[in-house]
Amino acid sequence: MAAAAESDPLLPPARRASMLMDYLGVLRATHPPERAAAIDMGAFRRGLREPLGALLPPAGEPADRFDALRLFDEHGVLRDAVEDLCREHLVPHPALERHWTWGRVRAEQEERRLYETLRRLSPEEYRRARTLLCEHPAGGLRELRRAWDGLWMRFDFFETVSDWPWSRLEGWWYPCPMCRWPMRVVAHGSTVDVRCEAHAARGVHYRCAPGGRGSGPVPLVGTGRAAVAVQGVPATTEHLALTRPVWRYGTLPTLLELALRDALVGLPHTRVGMWPGTVRPDEYDLHIEVTVPGRRRRVWRVDAKAWESTTALAGMLEQRDVLPYALTIVLPDHQADDRHFLTARLRGRRMTVTTVGRLVAAVRAACGAVPR
Template sequence: MGLVERNTLRWRRDLALTACCAAAVAEADRTGDPGQRAARLIDCLGVLRSAHGAGAAAAVDMRALRRGLRHGLAPLLPACCEDGDPLGEVKLLDQDGLLCDAVEDLGREHLVPQQALMEYWPWARLRAEQEEQQLYAEIRRLPPDDYAKVRELLASDPVAEQGVLWEKWDGLWGRFGFFEPVSSWPWCNAAGWCFPCPACAWPMRAQPAGQGVFAVACDAHLLEGVQYTYRQVRGGSGPPVLEGGGGSARRVEGFPTAGDYLAVSRTVWRYMTLPGRMEFAIRDALTGIAGLDVLMYPGGDRYDLRITAAEPLVARQWRVDAKAWRSFGALADALLERPVLGAAVPLTIVVPHRQRSDLPLLQARLAGRPDLEVTTDKDFVAKVLRWCRGES
């Protein structure tokens, strides 16, 4: 079994456990509104069924969920969990319907990342969107040049020593709470060392894979092959030696987690660093081409890039907004909530090329919005270059 498959199975198990814990909290809550409590249980059941997959989801209904919370989780765990898994005997509610201590432990140990929950719980998507808007609101008050500088720094340097960041940010440092100490993040601690992703430069996740082997991978770029393993050696000095397990697993330099290193928070990484790296990659790919003018964040960041082709080319303009959401369903919901744009030039929503296989789903959801187009970052650049060569 490959590392990617193992991580997928682990994710399904963790997702199921998270849903069970959330359901147990809802089931034990007798003080809130009954309608809201029922809605929370239905949400949890939907998440749990998704973790089982289409073939086995039918066996998990509300009665099975409530029974499993009281008598043992075995019937609620996906088939990917091993037979005899001790978690199968864990009870989250006692016979009186009160929470067991195991709920907090499992919640801490198996809670999946926020962006994964975002695919299934509407409140999580709304919360994430609110956090994204709050982040942008903090920096939109800056003058245009400072705004562009902050956006580029968050994209180019999501982790560094505090002194380095202080020097790069200059007078802007300390005005925003974008960074957190890496030493407070045990999830990226690989035997006292942290390794930034070669694709986005943010700390990669490190977790045990069994028999003294640890898996190190980027949550966003795992499917692109950014994954490693290392074996912990007792008494060794220096950073662990990572062995690449995927095609994009280039050599990376680690840094000590006990050092004075800071990294942007996960929310900033998801909504500013990841799309920002796409934005600047598009800018760099199209800058310097005769006849093209590339402008970042025009009109107070109503969108990310405006690309204008002038004479001797036939006049043409593209407006681009980069999005790095994991769930295209949630992204479609957010885009459809936007008012219809009356501009003659449609807004091109650019998503990571690694998500191209799911692009038809997003395009189908947005089929009724002629003011919105959807493509990947690489396909967009290729399209503009073809147009410049007169090929389209």
């Protein structure tokens, strides 16, 4: 992960420095104290571009040592084999657990891999992939292959639903009606709840219907305001879903962006573009332009964020370079109370913070649409 951060030309310098400090702390914890003190940031960054022997902790066994391994090729490009080595050899370590849980390490790797894959796409492919992450995050293998088409072999971010015991109810899984990803099954004694991790607070939760079970999926009774009828799907090896980190950091933000677009499309004098960047399609998410004859043109460059922790989001945004244009950070409506905290943290960075509902109201007012 340190090598990936070191080699990413699009990573803001402050963000890179923060990540490398984190990784250096993990590496130092694998060494005896007297050796750890000698590995400062300079030694760490040099060691990433040299044979790895100087950075590795003492070996318990001679097998699978990587003393001579180089992470970068002769042109300074991260070697393709690094990802394979991470998949094959990176294992939990007590020192790692003190800094990060194993789950966090896997999530960090998967999130980085997603964004690196997206960045290698053309602008057209990027926009299509972002939409597919939202519209087809789970389903039957044939259905997914048909939907993803030429992008299927480039997006190996799917796992078999049958390997996720938390999503199965007597051999069936249930897609969330909002995000289409498998909902979680939670048993409380004789009661079984089924709910979406991301949308339970918005009313996507169910309970098993008592009795009347046949050979098909267990019927669910909606217990939330957004619990529309859902059909159970067989939890077989032929049914796949995006990994949790990709769903969390790829699907959920895209849902927010598309919901915002759908609320604005069709308004008078208003033009909405999705992922409009030409050099980097992920530069920001929506470009909203309102041009009313006789009035000043209004423009919003929107970056939608679906983070659980507003504090963590603030830390990430503070590490960005100051932008050459004004950026509007949009939060889900249920995080309306957090916008004041985020605004205070981002003061002086050319960023304003609002929510989906507030931005829609502002655009409608600017274009002269009748208020809802």
